[in-house]
Amino acid sequence: MSRVIALVGSLRAESVTRRLAETAASVAPENVRVDIFEGLGDLPFYNEDIDNADALAAYPAVDRLRTAVGDADAVLLLTPEYNGTIPAVLKNAIDWASRPFGDGAIKGKPTAVISSSPSANAARWAKDDTAKAARVAGATVLDDADLAIGSILSAIDGKHPRDNSQIAGDIAAVVSALDAALVDA
Template structure:
């Protein structure tokens, strides 16, 4: 199973990336680090995208599933993540997100765990044709949510993360079985 993990944060000490590293302990996944290299979406270059976009699309296309962890900036998803999703959604109805199993998690220093950004991210993914798993994870108070080893302190959050990863794997395995 090839699960590609995408952090919506560019920050080196990102809580979203920390959450994805925690998820890596539950399943084999590859953390994609190319978000900062993606230029602004420009429909004029849709048919001949920049190299960084082509590389991103190829990596997403190879993945059986995506696990995206997003912070919340001004009540929604970060612009750079939305930009990458716009590139992934093209060409229209043929983008690499069509029928792709995706799980969404959010991490925020607020009491709400990036709940709003997750809602917006789910909407964008669904419009792009992705198959978004029902379960999600909100990790509030990110500054204290992880222990010194980078693991979630809250056992309920650990259980939810494991169940979400299991649901993502099951959806991806069902999709693979249909494609064979």
């Protein structure tokens, strides 16, 4: 069974971005499990001065993140767009998962990005910035498996995204592409 770790760039419990991650978990192929990482808000901002065993003892969320990403077969990054770019919480998670640089937990992991926005722009800037950050961090970003969903609020009309067959199908295709990348590796 393939394991995908989903990192959600919105901390709000009922955010659309989180619901997209829940959709990924519910529409994943039978042989794929999507786990949503809990605790991105508990991570301190990346600081090389505290990136050592002694200092990190005070921040167990860092070890949990690195272990979750390291144990996963693939990574799914889900992002809204804040002020035209990636939310700080998601960028921070990528930074922690990238260290030690060149040997971080995210290195070589097949990775896909899903963005969404109430605007027609579909958070494309955030999607592109997220893909760039993940790529620089060492992830193997699947450019042909990304997804940008615009006008998300009108598309879901107050319902869960999994209830929209187009959105659910598009997300299932992204998760399937991550699984296929593992087979092809």
